[in-house]
Amino acid sequence: xxxxxxxxxxxxxNSLERIAFEIKEREDIKxxxxxxxxxxxxxxxxxxxxxxxxxxxxxxPVGVIDITLYRDDFTTLGPKPLxxxxxxxxxxxxxxxxxxxDVLYTGRTTRAALDEIIDFGRPEKISLCILVDxxxxxxxxxxxxxxxKVEVGDNDIVEVHLKxxxxxxxxxxxxxxxxx
Amino acid sequence: xxxxxxxxxxKVPTLRGITVANLFFEPSTRTLNSFVVAERTLSxxxxxxxxxxxxxxxxxxxLDTARNIEAMMVNMVVIRHSVPGAxxxxxxxxxxxxxxxxxGAHEHPTQAxxxxxxxxxxxxxxxxLNVSIIGxxxxxxxxxxxxxxxKKMGANVVLCAPPPMLPEWFLQYGVELTYRLPEAIKDxxxxxxxxxxxxxxxxxxxxxxxxxxxxxTINYGxxxxxxxxxxxxxxxxxxxxxxxxxxxxxxxxxxxxxNQVTNGIAIRMAxxxxxxxxxxx
Numbered sequence: 079x080x081x082x083x084x085x086x087x088x089x090x091x092n093s094l095e096r097i098a099f100e101i102k103e104r105e106d107i108k109x110x111x112x113x114x115x116x117x118x119x120x121x122x123x124x125x126x127x128x129x130x131x132x133x134x135x136x137x138x139p140v141g142v143i144d145i146t147l148y149r150d151d152f153t154t155l156g157p158k159p160l161x162x163x164x165x166x167x168x169x170x171x172x173x174x175x176x177x178x179x180d181v182l183y184t185g186r187t188t189r190a191a192l193d194e195i196i197d198f199g200r201p202e203k204i205s206l207c208i209l210v211d212x213x214x215x216x217x218x219x220x221x222x223x224x225x226x227k228v229e230v231g232d233n234d235i236v237e238v239h240l241k242x243x244x245x246x247x248x249x250x251x252x253x254x255x256x257x258x
Numbered sequence: 259x260x261x262x263x264x265x266x267x268x269k270v271p272t273l274r275g276i277t278v279a280n281l282f283f284e285p286s287t288r289t290l291n292s293f294v295v296a297e298r299t300l301s302x303x304x305x306x307x308x309x310x311x312x313x314x315x316x317x318x319x320x321l322d323t324a325r326n327i328e329a330m331m332v333n334m335v336v337i338r339h340s341v342p343g344a345x346x347x348x349x350x351x352x353x354x355x356x357x358x359x360x361x362g363a364h365e366h367p368t369q370a371x372x373x374x375x376x377x378x379x380x381x382x383x384x385x386x387l388n389v390s391i392i393g394x395x396x397x398x399x400x401x402x403x404x405x406x407x408x409k410k411m412g413a414n415v416v417l418c419a420p421p422p423m424l425p426e427w428f429l430q431y432g433v434e435l436t437y438r439l440p441e442a443i444k445d446x447x448x449x450x451x452x453x454x455x456x457x458x459x460x461x462x463x464x465x466x467x468x469x470x471x472x473x474x475t476i477n478y479g480x481x482x483x484x485x486x487x488x489x490x491x492x493x494x495x496x497x498x499x500x501x502x503x504x505x506x507x508x509x510x511x512x513x514x515x516x517n518q519v520t521n522g523i524a525i526r527m528a529x530x531x532x533x534x535x536x537x538x539x
Contacts, residue, residue, distance in 0.1 A: 147262075147270040147300075147531075158532050163261045197267040 084236070085226055085249035090209070093225035094122065097207060098129040100223055101176060107136050109174040109202065115191050116144045116162050119179040121242045122209055126178065141166035148190035170199040176223075180238040182208040185217035210249055212236045259531070260524035262299060273302035273534055279327045281337045282359070283309045283320075283344075284457075288495050288519060289359050289368070293336050296526035305332070320344060321351060328352050334533060337361075355533040363397045363458060369494050370403035372525040374411060376518050377448060380490060385412035390442040392418045392474065393452030393502055394460050396425050400494045401452060405431050418442035420470065422463040439474055443484040450492045451476060451502040467501060477504040481512075490514055 085093070101110070112127055114120030120142035127140045144162040177191055188206060195204060207223040212230040226249070230236055233254050241247040262270055278297045282290050290306070297304045307327070309315065314323060324335065336357045337345050342364030349356040360366040378384055389408055395401045395417050405428065408415050415433040417424060424435055436442055443449060454460045454470065464470050481489065491503065491513045499505050508515060 147272040149272075158534075161259065161531075165261070193271065197265060197269070199266060 080253040081237075082251045082253070083248055084210070084228060084251050087241075087247040090225070090247065090249065093209065094125050095129055097223045097225060098126050098133065101126070101205075101207070102130070102134065105174050105176070105205070107134065107138075109172065110138045110176060111141065111166075111168055111170060111173045111201075112138055112176045112178060113141045113143055113166060113191075113195065115177070115179040115187060116142055117243065118238055118240055119177075121240050122180060122207075123176075123178040126176070126207070139167045141168075143191055143194050145187055145190040145194055148194050150186060150190065164194065166195075166198050170195065170201045173201045175201045175204040176207050177204055178207045180209050180240075181236045182206070182211045182219075182221055183214050183236075185215045185219035188219045189217050209238060210236050259527040260521070262527070263520070263523060268299055269301060270299065271301045272531060273297070273300040275303075276333045276534055277303045277305065277331060278334045278336060278530070279330075279332045279354075280304060280306045280359075281323070281327070281335060281339075282306065283314065283337075283339045284360070286338055286359070288522065289338065289366075292519070292522040293357075293359065293526050296523050296530055299523070300527055300530055302334075302530065305330075320348065324348050324352050328354055334530065357529060357533065360399055362399065363402075363455075364399050365403045366399040366494075367403050368522070368526055368529060369400050370407040371529075372518060372522040373400075373404055373450070373492065373494070374407050375521045375525055376492065376514055377413075377490075379517070379521070380514060381447070384408065387413045387448060388416070388446045389413050389448045389450060390416040390418055390446040391450045391452065392439070392442055392476070394423050394454045394463075395419045395428070395452065396423045396463070397455040397458040397460050398452045404450065405433060409433070416442050416446065418474075420464050420474065423460070439476075439480065440484045443476075443480060443489075445486065446489065447486075448490045448492060449476060449485075452494070453496065453498055453502055471501060475501060475504060476507050478506050478510075481507060488512075492518060494518070 112123040114123030123140045127138050130136060130138055143164040146159050146161045175195060205222040208221040209225040211221055211224050211227045230251060235252045237250045237252055239246050239248055262268060280290060280293055294304055332354055334355045336359050338359040340362050342362040344361050345356050345358035358367055374384060381387060391401050405415055409431050416436060417428055417433055418436050418439060421437055489512055491507055493515050497503060497508055499508060
């Protein structure tokens, strides 16, 4: 397996700062609520919150959802994955939800997350914020805030490492052995 | 799984398209309805079959009933039966996942798991806790499953009952046995009471219910006299008020009886989740 660096820690930081700035420009800050998708979307969500805190002194509520129970491939999975809890700290009625995930690929995770959020209430708007958009969509889903856009072949994996839960930090493209 | 029950929409689509048959050949309110709520929360479709309203009353065998239900494209079967080993018997003969919801006086695994969850929620641990199980031990599937679960998790278990209801073979699990209630109450963190199972002729094991009440009923008086601070009372239900427990004990601040019921749904959801889907090759 070969590993290629796509984003350095510095680039991740810059991307998140730019995204926070764009959110501030385009959304009503008073209505914002960030929801991250486990396991790394929630960490990115918290980092965006911190950037907001520093810039505007406004504290945005940050929630987390685990989409395992909403997956569309559930019945074909073998061993069942562990389920983390979903915690949304505020009523989402009338809110603008910024849904945060690390990598956008087929769009199936986002679909599941949208279904789950709607089970908590009726937000005014949901925007999608992604650190890496790797293409290869299978669903009509389009991100609103993107850190980095890159075309990656189906055989490769985009790995996001964050220092909160991984040993290192960075975005990597891992080439899988086999056909290529 | 419990967090789902606290949401505005208490439903997740996980088991959509999966049908679960609840075969209850013995009466049940808690276990049956708990399974039904768990199944519906996970979006499974359910059918409920009981002894008196099915062809079992016309003489159909268990295996035939199960095979016919499976032919209706059912994916999972929850079974309660008065014969020990009935779920195991079915599991070997049909393809669906089988969940034991209590088989005679043998085992009641989902009850034991929900009790362990309730204890861990309250104390943050199970290891090292002193648990006394008091009542009709010999007829109780709960006593057996719970003892195995508690010992596995490292708790100390004392069983207490009148001598005819306290079989010595329980000693093989590394538990202590006692005939005296004060000994069972003293030092314990949790008192787990069991119902006298009159449907299994339990009354013939003791001289009278009246005598049992005199020596084995947990009441406020003996709690005050023997129990340590912060004791917890549990019961798998249904409670015979005034026999195992007096109402003031069953409804007191130390009672986790209703927490057990809520946790039952969460545990059953987790079990359905883990057993659904493709069987491993």
